[in-house]
Amino acid sequence: MARLFGTDGVRGLANKFPLDGNTVFRIAQLATRQLMLNHKKQGRPVFIAKDTRRSGDMLEHAVAAGVASMGAEARMLGVLPTPAVAFITRELQGMGGVMLSASHNPFFDNGIKIFGADGYKISDAVEEAIEKDLIAGGKIELPTGAEVGFVSHDDSSASFWLSNLARVAGENVGSRRLKIALDCANGALARWAPKFFADLGYSVDAIGVNPDGININDSCGSTCIAAILNVMKKEHFDVGFSFDGDADRVIAISSEGDIIDGDFILAITAKYLKDREKLPGNALVTTVMANLGLDLAMRNNDIKVFKTRVGDRYVLEEMQKNQAVVGGEQSGHIILADHATTGDGLLTACNLLRIMRETGATIKELSGVMSKLPQVLVNIRVKTKDFDSIPEIVEAIRDTEKRLSGRGRVLVRPSGTENLVRVMAEGPDESEIKGLVESIARTISNYLC
Template sequence: MTRKFFGTDGIRGRTNKDVMTSAVAMRVGQAAGAHFERGTHRHRVVIGKDTRLSGYMMESALVAGFTSVGMDVIMTGPLPTPAIAMLTREMRADLGVMISASHNRFEDNGIKLFGPDGFKLSDEDELAIEARLDQEPVLADASDIGRARRIDDAQGRYIHAAKQSISSDVRLDGLKVVVDCAHGAAYQVAPAVIWELGAEVISLGVTPNGTNINDGVGSTALDAIKAKVIETGAHIGIALDGDADRLIVVDEKGQTVDGDQIMALIATRMAEKGQLTGGGVVATVMSNLGLERYLESQGLTLERTKVGDRYVLERMKEGGFNVGGEQSGHMILMDYGTTGDGTVAALRVLSSLVQSDKPASKLLHLFDPVPQLLKNVRYEGGAPLENAAVKQAIADAEAELEGAGRLVIRASGTEPLIRVMAEGDDAAQVERVVDAVCDAVRAAA
């Protein structure tokens, strides 16, 4: 079945366009509600959101959809995506919903769905919901319409859970930490977690107004946090994205520390303590070859999946791994959650920092990444990767890199982009093959 609504991370698009309208959101609520109405208990869904202006509209539409098919709704207000996954399990809900377009600008929004186990939905569940979206919903009788309520303690529940992810004897006293919340979902909880553990917190990106999410702040716009770390003499900077499932770190020198280095640190520390399971780390095809070489030097493995944290999670579950993630900053620590959690990953980094005698620039530089280049080519329609000239350009690039590097070509699951990535020991060669493929895609687009 061809997917019309679901991409690699739920449903996402420009607000009030195509799939991201209130009408579609209501249908999603009806379809997902009907799909998860199993058993005779009173059915329940937890709905959270980030700080986008359109979040109110999408929340109201989803509530209408779920209640119309007889499902009760619990609304949390702005909370990180991992908090919604946690609360879905904790509150014995049948379904969890996060309204967010993650690191995208405010004009976009999205709907992420979690099953009762707190994990993102399987392909089978998504396809079943897609099929129901084309069917007339079976509406509940008037006496069976669902009820909706907001809960006031959701933030406190998440803050408590996040702090439980590190040892109770760890304090962050003496650390000065810049925490950039991207004007997003973690703007209250992330600074609170780190402050409660004793650190001096300098907050950034914590004044959302509905339209400034990810605007010049957060894990995809690091200039502001780099400047603030240098200006304040902070020991480290923590940058989250709009829904706080990603983490990028800035060291005391203002240098970027990506997800590969963070995974290397977390996995190494856990392996030293006998806490790492699966014998290594799960990451995607985008992770740097330097990470793979470093893990091998430590007697650990790197298993690669397709891009998308859902695929990382699937492999982690299959292989019994408890650490996985993406170079872009999704950090999945299976012992503490069922999806990426930037705040929890940040606490692992901060814990390691206070327990070492090293500055962040030393602690978080465990390997030298090989030259890697990623470029995006936007297209208006069609299927550029099916073009004969593009296929030939890709084949030529792969032949040139054979034995000396890697080439990864993929279509974005959330935007009309072709992503072209190459890496290898020869930076000039890497740039040459990436440009050749990009030129071919542009010509075909």
């Protein structure tokens, strides 16, 4: 059986293994048992939240039943972003946290993300222990009587999370209110973000705020920038923010329509902090997918760039290793370690607004810190992701590497959350790299589709 836990928890088609109710109930039991091994945290609740997928209600109750059956309190938060669960778990002294979301995936998928009492995603070792016990299928000793756990509902902790973010953003004071556009992806932020920014004094126009269970990430959100671009073309906005379904990532848009992705956000944030002597080690962390323009820009600003494999857990590990406070991915998943334990799209947007306010610069002016090299990325949906076992595919990749040697690069990798193989290339000539990527993609399609 393939490993259940990927780069961001368990993810798959809802109501099919391992995202069926019975298996999720079992995972919740086993995860609670692991969390309870830290005896000092016993008696504390396990916080549970979900995004807006139709399957969220079903799986939420399966998780709550699993937690309570182990003798713990299952405290249900309702619809909240992933980073809110991490923050609430840590700051309100939970035993752990569970988020039900498949992030940017379509509505028919769902997933399980598990946080420890410290607000960080559980380690590989804990995931492996849960998976091992699940496969073994052994009997679990369950409490009875007064030792059985219970389910409670929490409608107040979300405001605690938002108040912390408000301190980062600050109020929009001055002679002119900044006007911002939001795309909440019909996801976990739909209920929260428009009012949050309006209460801070910003003029807000929002789309993707009418979730119906099946429209999350559907032609909207951070993986469909066209939606917010269409809004911003109609009238003037100072900046736009497009989130994904569980709001752990964000892409910014300038008033001119420039896409400010995670690479730009990392560069803007790192330079801002370095200029104020608040960037420990003068370093940031990103992944191998980052544009080479980020490396060049940071080199020009005497900022070191540490690279990891794709996945926020690997970014976080490298950040902790190097005591970095800024890290993230091109996708807009940004970790600001001074404020959070995981990527937080709303926190990132707040941080950018603060930088704009304090510097007096527009987001476009701030993004001038770096220039991107042309980059082409193609995703190929495949039956199996073992591309490196096919000699013809390996040879096509090697040929491209030789052609770009000294001028650019090519990177082929499997997705950690979907049945996709991603082909990315960078170089000085966009038409050339587009042709090279398409050639590799055709070869992959011929053998794996």
